[in-house]
Amino acid sequence: MEKHEMVLVSAPNIAGESFLKLLQRKSIPYAVIVNNKTEYERIAELGAPNIIVVNTTKENSWVVPEASIGKVYLFEKSLNLCCRYIQICRSWTRKPIYVVTGSHNPRLVYKGLGADYVIHSEGPDFTFLIGDDIGSRKA
Numbered sequence: 001m002e003k004h005e006m007v008l009v010s011a012p013n014i015a016g017e018s019f020l021k022l023l024q025r026k027s028i029p030y031a032v033i034v035n036n037k038t039e040y041e042r043i044a045e046l047g048a049p050n051i052i053v054v055n056t057t058k059e060n061s062w063v064v065p066e067a068s069i070g071k072v073y074l075f076e077k078s079l080n081l082c083c084r085y086i087q088i089c090r091s092w093t094r095k096p097i098y099v100v101t102g103s104h105n106p107r108l109v110y111k112g113l114g115a116d117y118v119i120h121s122e123g124p125d126f127t128f129l130i131g132d133d134i135g136s137r138k139a
Helices: 014-025 037-045 079-090 107-113
Strands: 005-010 030-034 051-053 068-075 097-101 117-120
Touching: 005 014, 005 079, 014 030, 014 068, 014 097, 030 037, 030 079, 037 051, 068 079, 079 097, 079 107, 107 117
Parallel strands: 005 030, 005 068, 030 051, 068 097, 097 117
Antiparallel strands: none
């Protein structure tokens, strides 16, 4: 991971929350993308240091965040929201976008929108998603 780059995560479910805890344990800088007040409050309660709020219905509001965005991990809760997040995030980074899903939604839809990897998993352990290039950072 390049210096000052943050991992961006959509964590609308328990799998996403587990991944956020993993990033915290490994001291990997991250931000969480949300699209409503309820989700914002839930993520804030989890202790996320950076929360990016987007209006998924207004494309002209998808301003690139000030923080440099690296890899993106989208944990799927709904097909529509995940597709919209891919569209938004693809314009923010050239790094890989991972979609983690427990459903059988067509992976080609996600790939066609710009996801690099579609991972089918319902397990609680996502350490395999974190490669050596974004290992622990000590200040």
